[in-house]
Amino acid sequence: MTEIMILVPGRSSKQGTSLNKGKLKDEYLDVTSRVEMNMDDMQRLGLENGDKIRLSNDTGETVVTCSGKKATDLPSGMLFMAYGPPSSQLMDSDTAGSGMPLSKHFSVAIEKVT
């Protein structure tokens, strides 16, 4: 099972509160290692809340825990996760002369980790 989806890293309240405790603490590492996925996509791919999936692209790969979001909240084919070390593994360093690497909306292959 491998499928290409669009990853949207961003801020979340839990990420914001946990980083105050410390970026090396378990809570922050846990919050930034979770990815939200459309529930219909999860069902189609045989995934359940708490399953581990590997996200990968030409830049790198990371293993995260998936949780379902209603189809009305997160479109099919889109993933959301809080910014953090795991999402950085997938970020290309090319800034196209702007200083800004593309940090949202990049394609990743997803694969269930068994």
Place this chain on the structure above:
Amino acid sequence: MSETAKENIKIVKHATCTFCGCVCDDMELTVDMDAHKITKAKNACVLGRAWFAEHVIEDRPAAMVDGKEVSIEEAVEEAAQTLVKARFPITYGLSDTTCEAQRQAVAITDIIHGTVDTTTSVCHGPSGLAFQGVGESTMTLGEVKNRADFIIYWGGNPAEAHPRHFTRYSVTPKGMFTPNGKKDRTVVLVDVRKTSTAPVADIVIRVKPGKDFELLWALRALVKGKKVADNIEAITGVSMDTLTDLVERMKNCRYGVFFFGMGLTMTRGRHFNSGALLALATDLNEFTHFVAKPVRGHGNVTGADNVVSWQTGYPFGVNFNLGYPRFNPGEFTTVDTLSRGDADAALIIASDPASNFPKAAIEHLHKIPVITLDTKETHTSKLAHVAFTTATYGINTGGTVYRMDDVPITLRPAFDSPFPTDEEILTAIRKRAHELMLAKSGLGAAGGGGTQKVAAPRKE
């Protein structure tokens, strides 16, 4: 300062939260002076409460070299020597410290002929480029509170990133010309997904990922009375009816505001996206009053833009190799200088690029001597050659920060820290680096090593 002392409890009124760019200055802090801890932060949001509760006195050395505890003076000497020896030293971070510390960091970079950049380059740097290309129809948040009746959040989720933005400035507060608060305002949200900001909005528009520019350009055309291609919905995911309704509302409001986030700057198009939105705001001033403002993340990232601008003439990505400032994003911005392997030493202040930069940049950080100033241990401080633990701005130190609308606010600290401030450490590094550079150029003596005095750690 409104402070009252009662036994070991201190109340600090009108304190400022420096967690995010809202910089709310109506905090009432209850401080346990024995435990050196803020036990209550009245008026704070969920992020502010965590900010105040979790910034306690850390149990770690004030200064370390290669993981071993040293005196602050020894660490300052090592930091200055490292920076002066480097051929392409970079200074980065700065968005979570005071303006007073930021100006010292710029001065150091000037002295060592280095490159100074801030977290703006990976945040609203593209908006900074767009300001230069398009201009900015701007305002203060006080104006928004008192006058704005039409608010558009585009590519941002303030419900999670700036929770008090709605209640202090943009949605619910009752202002001079908005006496009924929320009832006097229409709120629109444009985003690729339904975020927790959606319940606040009267109109939610979902744009296809990577199609913000196309949507903004279509709106510009409609505002100017031009025809838009029939397949605009297929391209952007937004129907023509929705677009024409939005245009009518924008043209007919009394005072409209765009608040835009990193959904525009971090995606394909970058500064073109921000520029399209700023141009749309300008276009709308043919019909009504319309303004635009980036919603800024870190507590003093706006101050970093201001300080670097007033000291060098440019907002970020500034290089002093030739002895005068040059601005070139893509060449002198930190992701680029690290990923290409240009930088051979890094001074990182109040930032954690080893956590959130692209992989190639993080790998290069592991190869070069890094100097960090931070309040807590981070991924970057763990790999640092020289690591300083510093006091937390706004909690342990005074100083100045800029709110996201470029309004400067003075900080009221709650309790002392045994650690030095960023400003104290950077001032000491600046003085020692200056001596070393003079000696290097034959204009002065280097002096004995480790002689820069830093204010002694405070006794509790």
